[in-house]
Amino acid sequence: MNNLIEFHDIRIRLAGKPLLNITKLSVPMHQCTLLTGRNGSGKTTLFKILSGLLKPDHIRVHYQGLQMNWRQAKPYIQRDVIYLHQQAYLFDASVADNIAYGLRRAGEKKAAAQRKVIQALDWADLTHLAHRPAKQLSGGEKQRVALTRARILAPRLLLLDEPTASMDGEAKQQTSLLLQRLKAEGVSIIISSHEAHTVENIADQHLTLDNGDIRPLKQSAAHDKVTVLNPLKNTP
Amino acid sequence: MDNNCFTPPRSKTLLAVTEISLASLTAFQLLLSGNSEIWQIIALSFGVSVSAIIIATPVALIVSFTLAFFQFPLRRTLIALFNTFMSIPAVIIGLTLYLLLSRSGPLGHLGLLFTSKAMVIGQILLCFPLLVAMSHASFQAADRRAWETAITLGAKPWRAFFTLMHELRFGLIAAVVAGFGRIIAEIGCSMMVGGNILHATRNIPTAIALETSKGEFAQGIALGMVLLVLSLSLNAGVSIFQGKGELRA
């Protein structure tokens, strides 16, 4: 199977203690990876490293045929990897302006950005919220705006930190629907979660972070057509 | 001025009240007639204080952001130092600057003493610690996710800094207004390094203090009214602005 990106020897110490010591993390192309791990196991820390927000003590990145250290890889991963917080942060502006943020930073003209935003709002079924102040949205709505704001930048890899935590059933379903669409569009996704079953039906592999390293847990549901049709069967 | 020691107290009060009323009337006349001297004083005051705040604010914002977002040695010491400097009396800063700028002082060759430039420098020193301390409090309390979100969406650090400032605009504007409030009305430093020279370094506070003592009540009252209106409208403006901010959150 083709890998989009590989990370080798990720090491970081926080507050004097070694937190992560990961030999290898491969992100398969166009696939969704579920990453579980106890509270404090380092999932958020790992995601911040993978998205270029946090400098590890050591890392080697294998991407687009290049072997790179942190400094060399940073521009690539900051361009192609987007990290989404556990609780989405939306800027103090309208929903539409939030979604346009990345496009504008990439130098897109206002009119062109606006056209893309209208399409993106439609894609996520958020058109009715376009002009609402983003700070007033519910947690679930914020998460969907954040996903749309990321998608519009055509990232190669999305890192979602517990996207469905503290969401009710309907919000979870709406988020899950967007994730499925993203995956179908060819975006690779890693989702960290406590509750494996809510996203398991779109995950292709299941990894767990334990004692600072990553190991595979099992083949996940999306490979097993029968369980996809009956997601209840996945509940551990 | 009233040398008649036999005047009963009541009429003395009456006299004072009449005098103040008359002076206030004259004060309005002075302001409305566009009396060039008084408007020159007002213009100088604003020129000096606005220049000081314009120069001090960008530097203070960068310094306070750095103090809040980066770890480096002496960080805590610096924060404590700015908090302390915030409450140094203006006259002490004036005195220090005076000694530096006086002819025999280390910066005497610049010839800045008793110029409006010296007043600008003094006011920068005065408002800078306040600006840093107040905006540092804002940056410190800021949601780290705002910065991380901007960066992960492709903003360059410089651009992310502006985004962050936009998120914190209510607190940061309050800091700038407080800084401006401190310097527009301060007298100690302007007096020491400016010298209250008419047409050159006389600003609102020095004019009120020194000219009033010479019996120029009308001018003092007129200038006092200008300061009062300014501070009331600044505070009202900030309250309205921040009220809007609360509604958003």
Ligand SMILES: Nc1ncnc2c1ncn2[C@@H]1O[C@H](COP(=O)(O)OP(=O)(O)OP(=O)(O)O)[C@@H](O)[C@H]1O
């Ligand atoms: N900046 C920091 N300085 C010191 N320690 C930190 C820092 N950030 C995180 N840690 C510690 O590192 C550990 C891992 O934190 P992290 O947030 O990555 O875990 P997590 O797996 O995401 O947990 P959760 O499931 O609760 O979200 C925790 O023990 C945390 O206290």
Ligand SMILES: [Mg+2]
């Ligand atoms: Mg976490």
